[in-house]
Amino acid sequence: MPVISITLLPGYGSATEQRLVQRVSRTARSVIAAPAAGTTVFVTHASTYQRGENAVSGGGPAVPDASELVRTFLGLMQARDLAGAARHLAADFVMHFPGSAPMQRLEQLLDWAKPRYRSIAKTYERFDECWGEDGTVVYCFGSLHGVWLDGSPFQGIRFIDRFHITGGLIVRQDVWNDLAEARPTPS
Amino acid sequence: MPVISITLLPGYGSATEQRLVQRVSRTARSVIAAPAAGTTVFVTHASTYQRGENAVSGGGPAVPDASELVRTFLGLMQARDLAGAARHLAADFVMHFPGSAPMQRLEQLLDWAKPRYRSIAKTYERFDECWGEDGTVVYCFGSLHGVWLDGSPFQGIRFIDRFHITGGLIVRQDVWNDLAEARPTPS
Amino acid sequence: MPVISITLLPGYGSATEQRLVQRVSRTARSVIAAPAAGTTVFVTHASTYQRGENAVSGGGPAVPDASELVRTFLGLMQARDLAGAARHLAADFVMHFPGSAPMQRLEQLLDWAKPRYRSIAKTYERFDECWGEDGTVVYCFGSLHGVWLDGSPFQGIRFIDRFHITGGLIVRQDVWNDLAEARPTPS
């Protein structure tokens, strides 16, 4: 065991339902030490459903995949398409970067980067997702490589990004990295 | 909807079952945009269960709460009870700290800290948990305060810790912080 | 709670299933003091079903809505379409009206009315349905208005009708009203 039966109204695609059973299986095993092979999860469809005084005609929409959203945002940022990236931000978006006050606009990030490096790119080791009451948090971490202001290259510098997503938009980004540990001491 | 029915063998405590229904409710809502009030999760007990050729007499044990494990570990580290803290580490434990090679033993952490600060403590803003195929990842972040090597105090320095837990033991810790951004330039 | 799962063979229309979940929700709340929002009812479809020695190929038909049947009957009576109204009566139909022996035929009603009023019509306040082992009982009540035999008008005279319906036909009608209370004393 456990055996988990999920009853949904029809209309969600197969990919959404597979995401659901996979996540619920993992979640159950975070509480009960059952092997994956002993954890059964399935979706069945209700044809009619009522909660409250009236029958409900359709379920809530599928939630966009938060990690995909973050990958899209990071790709747009990497391509310096700030306008495209900004379309994924909530109105009250805020970001925290090392050694800086909270920033609200992506353009501020360019000012933050200017005294730090000439160019930068990320290699991702892993994405983690946390499913919470107030939205989904996506973590990704890995290493940075790029070129310092003095033209010398760097690589293998650790970083981690945290994105808090609610209603399909990023409301907060937190970034930590070892750039300050690693940057060449101005001589 | 959704309506989620979880069938378990009896014997898990009420706290474990509540943890399970709460997590499964959140997880479902990470995929389907249902309100919490429209997401019904319940546990029923099977009296007899068979998968494979023989009836199963009992379910797997409850998994210890990963965030609690991390809080306990962090408390022991804060109290410099390295022996106590080490009891929560897997045999192949490894930790990554800013500006250092991977470390296997907690004692190495003292060497890492020595050239960086005289004392340090953490204020936690939030814990996040990610329930994955290969264990649970706990993130906690917040701010550091303490005393630099020159005796001057510091506070409000951002940090984040990542703990990967499998089988009730920490297999990996990753730490990022802004200490290098913030530390006084040796003059 | 409660969570109520109804398994049906497919083929009932959406309106029938909605009637079913709505009625079952109400019925459950007549026994358990759960709020409507905390009472979940849904229909799922069985693709194959067996009770007894053989698989069943189809479910019983939907039962016609008893209140609708009564409204139709009352409309036909109001329009003095006795033949049309009689098509909704069972072979052993009987009706009880104030101050009269039981009547079997709708025509007898005209004789009953003749010494009482010149014309009459009903305003309905509410319909109630009782779902019983031996069929459904429909009550409707409200007020009568019309013209007395002496040509003076009346209105606001209370009435109640009770209809017992089995197998889609009315087997019994009982009528009470305040006509006798209210009618002009012959001077």
Add this chain to the structure above:
Amino acid sequence: MPVISITLLPGYGSATEQRLVQRVSRTARSVIAAPAAGTTVFVTHASTYQRGENAVSGGGPAVPDASELVRTFLGLMQARDLAGAARHLAADFVMHFPGSAPMQRLEQLLDWAKPRYRSIAKTYERFDECWGEDGTVVYCFGSLHGVWLDGSPFQGIRFIDRFHITGGLIVRQDVWNDLAEARPTPS
């Protein structure tokens, strides 16, 4: 079919659960023309339940049987225990009797009866219950017997009572009968 599974938190007595399965069986058969023998209803217990953000520790209480409440009230009225009967009335209770304005207090009923009969009692033919969104309605009907003001006896006079019950209290009583049809004409 249908097969109806009702999941409840434990703690309701056996009588309450039997009332529930019996009523739900009847209700289902008011919509689907299934034989009683082909209508399966059962209660299973959830050990843990969550709707909304937190696990629920107990279900709503059992609703008192509305027909029993009405029988109790009618017995107290028959015994002229007006104080006892009044304990079953809601604060905004109102009753409608033939040939009278709406009354709020049981004492008013004595004034209503005074010019009508010396004594009265009821023989019940049947109780009907309607399970609605706004409470349960109980109907009972049968015949009245008693003594007219002139000392002559009467019997077999039809009556019907309607009681609307919400939250375990009677909020409205409506009474119809044939007393006016039947009473001796003052000579």
Add this chain to the structure above:
Amino acid sequence: MPVISITLLPGYGSATEQRLVQRVSRTARSVIAAPAAGTTVFVTHASTYQRGENAVSGGGPAVPDASELVRTFLGLMQARDLAGAARHLAADFVMHFPGSAPMQRLEQLLDWAKPRYRSIAKTYERFDECWGEDGTVVYCFGSLHGVWLDGSPFQGIRFIDRFHITGGLIVRQDVWNDLAEARPTPS
């Protein structure tokens, strides 16, 4: 898949429920080519159950294990405890043995054996059970060993017994064997 949920009233022992889930798992796999590890069967308990017009207070009894019954009967026969063995026979019991008319009483078997062998015993290779609409059929087969009438021993002679069991009693026994193939030709 399949996932099979069996709802029972409580009160059956654990052994009965294990017999049930094991048999149902096998039966499902006789129709669907699912691996045993992918076939999930579990029992949950209903606290209240209604089919027909009234709630049911208890389930039918557990059926005695038919193979056990046959083993017991065969043991008693082997020990020539005919009275004990006869207690497991239905009133209309009949048995068919090679080269004999149908027999109703176990004593007739002694007459059948007399011209055939001096003594005999069975070695069982396997028991098979068939679960049918009209009871359970138990087959057992293996080899016979014993002593011929002329005092010479025999062994390895194939046999098969078929027992039809209804209501906990054997209603029919059919026996086939190779005794006639193997017996010494009278010279």
Add this chain to the structure above:
Amino acid sequence: MPVISITLLPGYGSATEQRLVQRVSRTARSVIAAPAAGTTVFVTHASTYQRGENAVSGGGPAVPDASELVRTFLGLMQARDLAGAARHLAADFVMHFPGSAPMQRLEQLLDWAKPRYRSIAKTYERFDECWGEDGTVVYCFGSLHGVWLDGSPFQGIRFIDRFHITGGLIVRQDVWNDLAEARPTPS
């Protein structure tokens, strides 16, 4: 009770599902003494299913009906279509007949028959199926009729065949009959 819910992935035909519910109903009644009319079995479809780490896209295939397979095989043998019959045999097929060593090939059967009878045919009384962990066993029994070597006819000679089927092929056939009991003594 019992009420048995079988959840399958869609795609099995109606005949397969009916076979499944009928067999499961019988099997349940081999353990619980419930009447057929009180044993409810139904199939519902899962739209998505996961056991182990990944969602499963389709169920195992339907298992061919073992009794049908045996009837087909017996028909081909009766028609002496040995090649056709052999297509239903597993590579390690073995058969045991009275008075013979185990045989692997159907042709050996002709040699076995030659000294026994000139022709033979079967009348079947009944087929039984046993659903086991290692495949399905089919028994059929009845009577043989044919012509002895001396040209005289025979009939009413009891026989039983046992077929063990795994993976849609016959792995073993065992035959017992009373031919030796009945055959004319060579004079």
